[in-house]
Amino acid sequence: MESTNGVSGRIVTVPNALSFLRLLGAPFFFWLILAEHDWWALLVLVISGFTDYADGKLARLLNQTSRLGQLLDPAADRLYILATIVALAIREVIPWWLVSVLLGREVFVAALGPVIRRHRLPLPPVSFIGKAATFNLIYAFPLVLLGEQGGAVGEFARPLGWAFVWWGTALYWVAGFFYAVQVRQMVHDKSARTR
Template identity: 65%
Template sequence: MTQARHETGDVQPAVSHAVWTIPNALSALRLVGVPIFLWLILAEHDTAALIVLMASGITDYLDGKIARRYGLISRLGQLLDPIADRLYIISTLFGLAVRSIIPWWLVVVLLARDVFVLALGPLLRRDRLPIPPVHFVGKAATFNLIYAFPLMLLGEGTSTLAEIARPIGWAFAWWGTGLYWIAGLMYAYQVGSMVRAARRVGRSTP
């Protein structure tokens, strides 16, 4: 598989248009699990919901690892992966807020970040630019949030386990929320850089 060199001089793995790959299948499997997870959490089947959420985290790690290791990075995968991440976060936020496990203001703060990122889409479409790859900071934010939510579920109650899980879950939530917004701002910077570079090329082309 060929490689592309960016303006910074860094060699980046080439991105293919392949559809039928193992990483894409894992991402699709994660998407299928979203409505199942939401139903489980609303129905208060917390153990099953935790299992689905943990399976999502494992497949999220595996699809990225396999894609990088075997050169299977694709445009479809770059689209499906962040969509699956956001859907799990949104469904978990909604389910936990409905059950009064987390406050609605936390839902607003995290969804506002997604609205901010989505608002940058027209800039990419106007200049026919690709979606920037998911940054490590964004993955770290998702990791923190995905692990915060099951700990918050475990934090329900008065058992010793609940008393231990509750503060750890909130620590993950605060770190995840901060990193989620940092990743959003970094994404905005990436988009801005790509748009400026595209316009410079356009002005220099007869």
């Protein structure tokens, strides 16, 4: 069933299958990091990154953009980020306060959910800043993990990884504030139309 904005209500699509496989890989990825099988964890992450790229391309190519896909894709991104930061904090590679800062942003955005539901609003589209934040964070923590390796690879990856961490964390919060502004504007516009 096709909606007016070109987004399908279909569930069984090739892009959705790829996103679902990516979600299933997250717990395995988490275990690999905890077990300190870092190179295998990085391989899983590379495969996940490829499927993330492929599901979006295939959705457009095959005209299979779906509402479920729009939910699964960012959910998988967040799950990988969550698995990475928690596992790295348990291993004492990153501090727990950084985990709290990143999870705090998720709580901040989630707190807007009841407002969106109460006013029956669609979810605001993901902003460029939000995409940039996710990109930074998805690459940051694998680089931080590589920084734990010895030799030239670790020496190169460590500062690069932490640069991505700081940029990604800052952009993540900026995107969260923009999301709140979008929701506020949508509520205002809907109220103005119903007067």
